[in-house]
Amino acid sequence: METKVTWKSGLIFEGIADSGFTIQLGSHTLEGEDAGPSPMELIGIGLAGCTAMDVASILQKKRQEVSAFEVQAHLRRAAEHPKVFTSAVLEYIITGRDVEEGAVRRAIELSSKAYCPAQAMFKQLIPIELIYRVYEDLGGDRRSLRYRGEYRDSQPPSLNSNQPGPA
Template identity: 25%
Template sequence: MGTKTVKIDWLGDQRYVGRSENGQQILIDNSENKVGVSPMDALLAALGTCTAYDVVGIMNKRKTPLSTYRLEVVGERAEETPARYTRITVRHIAGGAGVTKEQLEKAVHLSHEKYCSVAASLNAEMMLEVELAEEVEGEAG
């Protein structure tokens, strides 16, 4: 995979735009009148989308595609500075014809333990708790 570079430009106040090597952008905003996400929210979103990408792919490969899927990523922060995350809970809520909690759980654990590079990059001291739920939304069994 090699080296990745993101260039970050200051837009004034506490607003920054990050640009990937291929020109994609993210607005990071910690100002009073936010128009982008905070750096800490961006970290939670990165973890959630990284594992979601894996889970959707794994479920498709196993011939149990998801028809609904969302994640709730909750970060608990330390009281003292730096107010780092001390615990992150990633809750996967999915549904689809033939999807079981066991299949979803296997896909989630494979993502967190083997494939998700964001999860692997986080500090080993951080406790990642994975809470699972399976729902069938909009379909009969």
């Protein structure tokens, strides 16, 4: 994959990737520079988007009747520069009719263990908690919580042991 960012002005850049799509990047630290998401926000969006696409695809293949779906990435950052991410919680929120909990858990598991390169990369660096809520679609804007849970994936040895590893 190849990407490029081109400076426009101030702290505004335009990014482009192999796909040809462009996105404007900005900085929320300077007044008037709110021209787009920051690079760190894009990393969070990329993580959530990567696993969301996997889970949605798997649930479709499992013929689950999903009417709404989102993944919220709750990312913690270090207080001091370079303010790296220190932990993440990925929250899968699914609404549908008779969506099976086993199908949801399996979709999350497959994304976490096999398909999502962003999650695989992050898991080497920080702990990631995976939680889910599934709502029954009652029609209109109404829904009812059907079940909630978490998927526990074992962390890499460097995060579970006293061996030197990422801080």
